[in-house]
Amino acid sequence: MKIQVLTLFTLSILFSACIKDVKPWEKETLAKRTMKENGMNPLEKKFQEHIYFSKEASRGGSGISGGGCGCN
Amino acid sequence: MQLRLSLAAATLISSLALNAEDYVRVQYLQYDETLNKTSVSAPSIMINKDFGTDYTLNANLVFDSVSGASETYYDGASGASAFSRGIGVKAKDIKYANVTYSDQRSAGGVSLTTRFSNRDELVLGTNYSAEHDFYSNDISAEYMHWLDSSKNSSLSLGLSYQVNEVLVRCEENSACDGESGASEEMSADVFNLQASYFQNIDSRSYAKISLFYIKDSGYLSNPYLNVVRNYVANANADVVAELRPDSRSAYGAMLKYVNALSGSLSLHLSYRYYQDDWEIDSHTLDSDMFYEFRNDWIFKVGLRYYTQSEANFYSGEKDYFSDEVYASSDFRLSNFDAITYKSNIDYTISQKLSINIGANYYEQSRGVAATYFTTGFRYNF
Numbered sequence: 001m002k003i004q005v006l007t008l009f010t011l012s013i014l015f016s017a018c019i020k021d022v023k024p025w026e027k028e029t030l031a032k033r034t035m036k037e038n039g040m041n042p043l044e045k046k047f048q049e050h051i052y053f054s055k056e057a058s059r060g061g062s063g064i065s066g067g068g069c070g071c072n
Numbered sequence: 073m074q075l076r077l078s079l080a081a082a083t084l085i086s087s088l089a090l091n092a093e094d095y096v097r098v099q100y101l102q103y104d105e106t107l108n109k110t111s112v113s114a115p116s117i118m119i120n121k122d123f124g125t126d127y128t129l130n131a132n133l134v135f136d137s138v139s140g141a142s143e144t145y146y147d148g149a150s151g152a153s154a155f156s157r158g159i160g161v162k163a164k165d166i167k168y169a170n171v172t173y174s175d176q177r178s179a180g181g182v183s184l185t186t187r188f189s190n191r192d193e194l195v196l197g198t199n200y201s202a203e204h205d206f207y208s209n210d211i212s213a214e215y216m217h218w219l220d221s222s223k224n225s226s227l228s229l230g231l232s233y234q235v236n237e238v239l240v241r242c243e244e245n246s247a248c249d250g251e252s253g254a255s256e257e258m259s260a261d262v263f264n265l266q267a268s269y270f271q272n273i274d275s276r277s278y279a280k281i282s283l284f285y286i287k288d289s290g291y292l293s294n295p296y297l298n299v300v301r302n303y304v305a306n307a308n309a310d311v312v313a314e315l316r317p318d319s320r321s322a323y324g325a326m327l328k329y330v331n332a333l334s335g336s337l338s339l340h341l342s343y344r345y346y347q348d349d350w351e352i353d354s355h356t357l358d359s360d361m362f363y364e365f366r367n368d369w370i371f372k373v374g375l376r377y378y379t380q381s382e383a384n385f386y387s388g389e390k391d392y393f394s395d396e397v398y399a400s401s402d403f404r405l406s407n408f409d410a411i412t413y414k415s416n417i418d419y420t421i422s423q424k425l426s427i428n429i430g431a432n433y434y435e436q437s438r439g440v441a442a443t444y445f446t447t448g449f450r451y452n453f
Contacts, residue, residue, distance in 0.1 A: 019273055022224050026275040034338045034362035034370060035330055037280065040418060043099035043116050043132070044430060044446050048412075051103065051434065051444065057380055057404050058346035058354040060284040061326030064230035064264045065183065065197045068208025070175075070238065071138075 038062075093120050093128065099448030106441045109170060110140030128185040136177040141170030145298045145390060145401060147311050157298055160308045166300060166390060173296070177203045183212075192217050195230075205255070205295070210234035210262075224272040234262040240295040260290030277331040286348075288320040299399045300390040309390070314400040316385065322348035336364040346380075352405070354380035360414065367420070372430075374414030382407040409437040416446070424452045 022030070029035065038045050053059055054071035096119050103112040116134035123129065148167035150156035183197035193216040201208040214230030239255040268282040293316045303309035324346035332338045344356040360374035383405040385398035393399040416430035430446040 015279075019224075019271060020275070021220075021222055022272045022275050023222060027272075029276050029332045029335075030272060030278065032332070032338070034364060035278075035332060037328065037330065039340070039360060040362070040370065040372075041097070041099070041416075041428060041448075041450075043097055043118050043134075043448065044416070044428075046116070046132075046134070047099070047101045047103075047114065047444070047446060048414075048432075051442075052378070055404060055434070055436070055440065056354070056378060056410065057350075057352050057383065058322070058324075058348070058356075060264070060286050060322060060324055060346060061266070061282050061344045064214060064232040064266050065181065065199060065210070065212040068199075068201050068206070068210065068234050068236045068262070069177070069179075070203045070206025070208075070236075 093122055095120050095450050095452045097448065097450045099446060101444060101446050103442060103444040105140065107170075109440070110138065110442075112444075113137045126187045129182070130185070131180070131182045133178070133180040136175075136179070138177065139172075139174040141172045142296055143168065143170055143403060144296065145300050145311055146171065157311045157313065159310045159312075161311050163303060163305060163307055163309050166303075166309060166311060168390070171296070175203050175205075177201060190218065191223065197232075199234075205239040207237045208234060212264075214266075226270045228266075228268040228270070230264075230266045230268075232262075232264045234264070236260040236262070236290070238291055238295060240291070258291035258295075260288060260292055263287045263289075277329070279330075280326075280328045282326040282328075284322075284324055284326070286320075286322040288322075290318060292316045292318060292320060293400070294402055297400065297402050299393055299401050301393045301395075301399065303391040303393075305391070314402065315398050316400055317350065317398055320348055320350055322346060338362045350405070351384040352380055352382070354378065369420075370418040372414070372416040372418070374412070376410075376412040376414070378410040378412075380408065403438055403440075406438065411435055426450045 033040050049062060050069065053069060096117065099116050101112065101114040105111070114134055114136045116132065118130065118132040120128065120130045145166055145168050147156040147158040147161045147165055149162065149165035150158060179199070179201035181197060181199035183195055186194045195214045197212045199210045210232050212230065212232035214228060216226050216228040219225040219227060236259065238258045238260065240258050242256050264284070264286050266282055266284040268280055270278065270280045272278045293314050295313070297314045298311050299314045301310045301312055324344060326342060326344040328340070328342040330338065330340050338361070340360040342358045347353040356376065356378045358374070358376040360372055363371045365371065383400065385396065386400050386402070386405040387393060388401050388403065388406060413433045414430070415432065416428060418426055418428040420426040427449045428447065432444050434444070435441040
């Protein structure tokens with residue numbers, strides 16, 4: 001447990017050292033549609049999540065909304 | 073000074089117009105498993121409309137048409153039903169095979185995003201889903217708070233509550249005649265909580281970490297799946313409904329990293345860890361790469377790897393279960409790996425219209441394999 005906490009702490013320090021203050025006028029690349037967190041096509045993403053949900057035993061992490069299904 | 077203010081206002085208005093997300097998206101999915109196990113045809117539509125800069129309304133509808141077969145044990149000599157059960161069934165009559173089924177599902181959802189003066193966001197949503205033997209409704213709320221004035225980091229907290237109703241063939245309830253096809257209504261609830269931290273790392277990359285907790289309560293068994301108990305070779309056995317615990321607590325973490333490798337190439341990477349009190353744990357590694365060509369073509373390729381351990385009440389063997397309380401032979405609760413190969417092409421015809429087509433292949437280590445194709449368009453209005 002101590003090792004895990006120490007690793008997490010070290011990674012957090014390294015991660016925070018990499019962070020830059022990005023100004024609004026520097027966000028052109030971040031705003032591109034290929035950079036969107038859920039990809040370019042939310043319906044395609046929904047299809048994929050639905051397939052994984054019906055074929056696998058785990059879920060979660062992609063958001064809290066989504067609707068149920070009798071497929072599992 | 074006045075000129076500078078006018079320029080700033082003009083810039084703001086034009087950027088808002090550019091960022092307006094008013095569109096209709098239509099998408100079609102065709103999913104086919106090998107050996108004709110399951111086929112799904114699913115047309116869907118999504119509408120997204122901004123009302124000024126403070127409100128966004130999103131609505132979606134999908135209609136699934138599913139046909140195929142479920143693998144399960146059944147009494148092959150009964151003939152009463154493809155999912156036939158029985159006590160003292162002759163061992164030689166117990167079959168494990170694909171039992172055919174077909175179903176249709178309609179599902180939809182609506183969400184409203186509200187942005188406050190500090191640009192924090194509140195998203196309220198609701199979803200429904202209906203099949204002939206399954207109904208589901210949920211409500212959700214998510215609040216996102218910016219942590220800095222440059223809007224490079226944020227914290228989000230979301231929760232949802234889902235109510236599911238399942239129609240189950242009567243077997244235990246004497247007031248309900250299962251042989252006549254009567255069924256009784258069972259319920260299951262799902263509570264989902266997720267907290268996320270988002271951070272722009274630099275002008276070309278960002279990361280997000282999410283922690284989630286999911287609690288299922290109620291009827292969590294699959295009403296169509298059976299298990300074999302008390303099997304004695306060359307003698308008899310019982311073919312009965314599977315039974316899963318009536319609660320399940322799961323938690324995990326998702327880490328996502330997105331980087332623009334160059335002006336035309338971007339990489340999405342994610343890792344998810346999942347664990348629940350059925351002793352299932354899983355690891356998911358997902359990656360997508362986008363390549364922009366001439367501003368109107370976008371090519372995507374992706375690879376996903378998934379691995380899970382089996383539930384503590386799972387066995388695929390017919391001579392395993394005797395008097396255990398919980399028992400399931402559903403292969404989705406077994407130990408397996410899966411891999412998905414993804415590809416997609418998006419072509420922008422005009423400022424208003426773009427079309428897309430995708431081809432994907434999914435394969436599990438225990439033999440299930442599927443191809444699925446997607447195609448659709450987006451119309452900006």
